[in-house]
Amino acid sequence: MSEEKVKYGDILPIIRKDLSEDGLYEVLEVGLYAKKMANHKCVQVSATGIEFKDSSTYTEWAKAIHQLDAFGYAETVKACILKWFIGDALNAGERLFGEKASQIYGPELHWKPSYINNIRYVCRQVPKDLRTLKINHWQFWNFIAPMDYKDQQYMIKKALSIIHYRDWYEQIKELGKQDKVLELAAAVEDEEFKAELMDRIKAYKPTYHVAKSWIDRQRLPRPRRNISEWVKENTPEDVPDDIKPMLFNMCIRLMEAINRDEVVNS
Secondary structure (H helix, E strand, O other): OOOOOOOHHHHHHHHHOOOOOOOHHHHHHHHHHHHHHHOOOOEEEEOOEEEEOOOOOHHHHHHHHHHHHHOOOOOOOOHHHHHHHHHHHHHHHHHHHHHHHHHHOOOOOOOOHHHHHHHHHHHHHOOHHHOOOOOOOHHHHHHHOOOOHHHHHHHHHHHHHOOOOOOHHHHHHHHHHHHHHHHHHHOOOOHHHHHHHHHHHHHHOOOHHHHHHHHHHOOOOOOOOOHHHHHHHHOOOOOOOOOHHHHHHHHHHHHHHHHOOOOOOO
16 A cells, blocks of 8 residues: 555545535545555455455555454444445455455454444445435435445435434435335225225325225225314213313313323223
8 A cells, every 4th residue: 555645635526526515524524435445456446335446455455454453343333434435345355356355354453243244235236326415314324225226326316315303214214115005005996985985094104004995995094184173073062151161171182181192992
């Protein structure tokens, strides 16, 4: 490896374009990995992966692997770039050197098989042109890894649109589930039943299996009603008008108490 021929000034423009504008410390931290790897002459660095030249020797590749190992385990927000590097490097070794690449594994490496097997899998499944450091959550990339290219594109676009929400992962999972539910509903031939089914899906947001049970049994839950409408329709006619607002408010408080588990039907 050459002695730090690649400087921060060379590598930061590559990294910076794939990170948020206010992520200065993240850029510097990610840049540290990228800069050190770029100083291996057999390596070509990008913001979301590395490539090894076809002319790379086994010795050059092994030195790069040991450099990655020296960075330690990737467990924090900066983890994604390190995991992309590790997975790409190990997969490149298998491509370039075949079975000989397995000789790299031994007591001198700190990585456990359970750690690197998943990383290699995700790096094989997610193309470099789809990766982005703006989504610094490895469980997301693991989640979309089995999908085809177009589905991965769709999920990444959705993730980027809601990335500032703390519950982004749950939202992404729900988006995937809802797509399957809508596909299931679209296949229903009875147009009248389909219209009612789509209405219930919008209101109840059922899981795939629940929606399938509705279709199989040709039975749908009752339409969801506005609370005021429900109270109005279910209030006996002889109840005085001045009592109805109080009754409505009591129903609201009861519902909130049930949601908080403060009330049980025993």
